[in-house]
Amino acid sequence: MRFEKLGVWKRACRLSSDIYKQTKLVRDFGFRDQITRSALSVASNIAEGEERNSLKENIRFLYCAKGSLAELLTQIYIGMDVGYIHKESGREAIVESKQIAAMLSRLIQVKQEQLRRTER
Known part of the structure; x- marks a missing residue:
């Protein structure tokens, strides 16, 4: 499986695990379900x-x-x-999310360039 080698996939998996751990005691099941999904x-998707x-x-x-x-x-x-997510944990998740988004943007750019080369 190619995706298992991607750093962005590994980081996204860790972030997902962290979100599950941070929200496991949240009693608002709709919120908890939505954020973990x-x-x-x-x-x-990666x-x-x-x-x-x-x-x-x-x-x-x-x-x-x-x-x-x-x-x-x-x-x-x-x-x-x-108040469902502790402020410090939330700030860390925000930073990580933004870094993952930047990694995804770079990966998309690389793949789009590969696609352009194959369509020539």
Whole structure:
């Protein structure tokens, strides 16, 4: 599996695990379900895209991962604001999310350049 070698996938998995741990005592099950689904979706979309047969599909799933990351960031901010997520843990998750987003952006750029070269 190619995705297991990607640093961005490894970091997304760790972030997802951290979100699960940080929210395991949250009694607002709707919130907890939504934030853990968003976090899980980031790494899952990276993995699914890497296993697709075309660069176009791969890129599409990387964009989906970025979208899930934006959802996650929104939920972290709200979770901190309402007291579901400890401020320090939330700030760490925000920094990590932004770094993962930057890694995804770079990976998308590389894949788009590969796609352009193959279409010439």
